[in-house]
Amino acid sequence: MARIAVIGAGMGAMAAAARLAVAGHRVVVYERTETYGGAVRRLTRDGFSFDTGPGLLPLPAVYRDLFVKTGKEPLESLVELVQVDPSARHVFADGTELALPNASRAGAVSALDAALGGGAGERWGDFLVRAREAWDRTRRPLLEEPLWPNWADLAEREPYPSVPHRRLLRTRQAGTLAEVGAFELRDERLRALLESHALAYGLDPRTAPASAAVLPYMEHAFGTWYVRGGMRELARAVYERCVARRVEFVFGAEVTGIVEKDGRAAGVELAGDTSGAPGSGGGSVVEADHVVAGVAPAVLDRLVPGTVPVRGAGEVAAQRGMPARLTVLLALRGGRPEGTAHRTVVHPADRESELDRLFGAEAGLPTASTVTVLRPDDPALVPDAEHEAVTLSVTVPAGLSPSASDVGRIMETAERAIPGLRDRVLWREVRAPGDITEETGVPGGAVPAPALAAAGGRLLQPSNGTRLPGLFTVGGWSHPGGGLPHAGMSGALVAGLIVEGPDFRGSQ
Template sequence: PNASRAGVVAALDEALGAGTGDRWGDFLVRAREAWDRTRRPLLEEPLWPNWRVLAEREPYPAVPHKRLLRTRRAGTLAEVGAWELRDPRLVALLESHAVAYGLDPRDIPASAAVLPYMEHAFGVWYVRGGIRELARAVYERCVARKVEFLVGAEVAGVVEKDGRAAGVELADGSVTEADHVVAGVDPVRLHGLTGHRLDGDGAVPADRTARRSGRISVLLALRGPREAGAVHRTVVHAPDRTAELDFLSGRAAEPARPTVTVLRPDDPALRPDDEHESVVVTAAARTDVEGEAEGAGERLADLLVEAAEKAVPGLRERLLWREVRTPGHQEAESGAARGGIPAPALAAGDGRFLHPANTTALAGLYRVGGWSHPGGGLPHAGMSGALVAGLIVEGPEFRGSQ
């Protein structure tokens, strides 16, 4: 039913009671307004030099809320939930879109309403064979276009010549010259690779983005077939919202059962035969989850599996083995700083949720990827590449979709 607003309204009315569907539907109309106001500057255009406008203006048209003779408007996503949706189950639905990025809805601006709107408008996509098939398809397309790849080659520094980026130096000491250097690493790391101040005064700084949250995934090997009609993706909400948010935001030390996504695609490429099934269970996790205490990653994994039992009947009896992937693994394998995952850029919030511009103070050096404008998630990270291509081909005046 997610393909249509009417379908969503009817499904919610049936599941949560009459009236809840309309309340959610009306919220989506307002979220769409926020999306329409920010889609260009926060997805389709290079970061505005006067980004303060985006940082200061809340694009979400909150409904006036009367309280103790005062009229207030929701300033945070949590207030949108509490004052406009007024049902803990709708609140869980709303906030799960922020929690997926490790964002605490109590701390983020109402503009984060665009997160559920994007999912509603564009859907959730699965790549057959798993996400690596997307990487493979992009790789093959690039090779066909005569792109050369150097794998296993760590960049140790950006080479400068005449005040411009002129290539990269690899860890083995070899140098590759280039007209333009497009760096897909996080801006803090990039700063270390240049030893150069990459942003002038008044730019969105690199160190503003909180990198507290990554993802924990538990990969489950199950005996027995996937039952006919099993749901591809189920979100099992946290039983205790405050405990989840307090742990995620670092206010509490004790892990609580998080909001968990259970993925069971009907894809033969993901199982050895029809007598087995593989299931991926994931949740947002603090990047210091392993550092907290011995075995904390495994304990959190236990909580994920406990939640997944709600979506997979007989899960425990069917379990052959499991593999736990924490943010620590992510950091070790991809170099992603602390295994954190970046969120899409959000308006308002005093600019705390914006990412550094794609251009840098060093001519010829550009930033792409989830930690740069317009932020994280594959669609946004992909857009950063499209924007840098525009800036290189059309020059610094390139204004994206304008």
């Protein structure tokens, strides 16, 4: 039985802890805040309740697998999963509206033809077929296996089978997601639909590789799900599974360093003693056979300078700056109208200007942003049926401190999805990137993107192993990247590497 110290109680870290405990190891999780879940948290006030992190769950099979592998109780016995249908309602700049069915190709084709005109559905359906091919080519190396030692193969090879596009005397194939939209979808609204999937993960569709087509495909193929009571209920279930498997949690325990001995990780240094009791005095050292770090690379580098995650044979993993997320939590008077879509995406008229402001040299909040509006049909979130809890979400530059006028513009955009919105507001809470930094320690409140193939490896997240033997990384800032399912898979990969050793080749 090995002693394993886990830094942080995020979703990936807890997924690793539960699997390692079931394998017979003694696991202790050290969390600097007073609760678990990382960015998956909840705000409650006056009978209202809001998710302050992710609001929906793609690919729930990852967490079903976690609960099957760590005990007899399946996930559905602990939380209620609800498939969201329609998957999303889209409000385009020209006033066109589209309700996209959940996990139904035929339904999506029919809805697109009805909303956007004949041929739109067929073009989107054909795109999904090609996206599936990219998914099939990259699913195992990007989700189910440790990052290949020869990761350059993933970096150089574009898995998306682009359709040749002939213009005048030239024939080109799409190399970016934006080019996929321009060459293959050929409708500004379809392009906005496609590009919104990349933007939701903080990716610029103009530079994101064509392989980012797997993002809308994943949602289409496996559906979009909501956890009754809010996504915090999923974090609670994972935490309670850890406790049931005798994982020990120490809250209020800040790790200030990683101990090295004989050339490998040998424990962690804490700002207080191992009890985490207030006023306990000076720092202490906790010995461990392995250390699992669920922190961003900048935080890890402070804990053990120079020991960053590696890609393959000693390659330093280059971290690209990622945008953050701004959310506005709205307590509304008046109940949720029957038939309201759970999720509505409101698209701006000038997407190019939005992308320039988000990803350009002088980053700032765009005048008009893509706004995602979440309106769950969940009595647990409101004091009674005469009120509604709504969350607005916008991709913003990391570190942004929004002004009142910034929030006002977001509210104005959201009113295209909820007419009369501002007259219904009882109160609102604005969650800026700085709040994410406070809860997770991530500089600028940046949100990591999922790992993607091609693009020279720019979007391959760092491997779960590091240059320091015995030290592993887990969570959104390591392979296979950001997003709830990817965090869960990182936990499975780290557990496999520790239990089975460096010859571990991934889940079966």
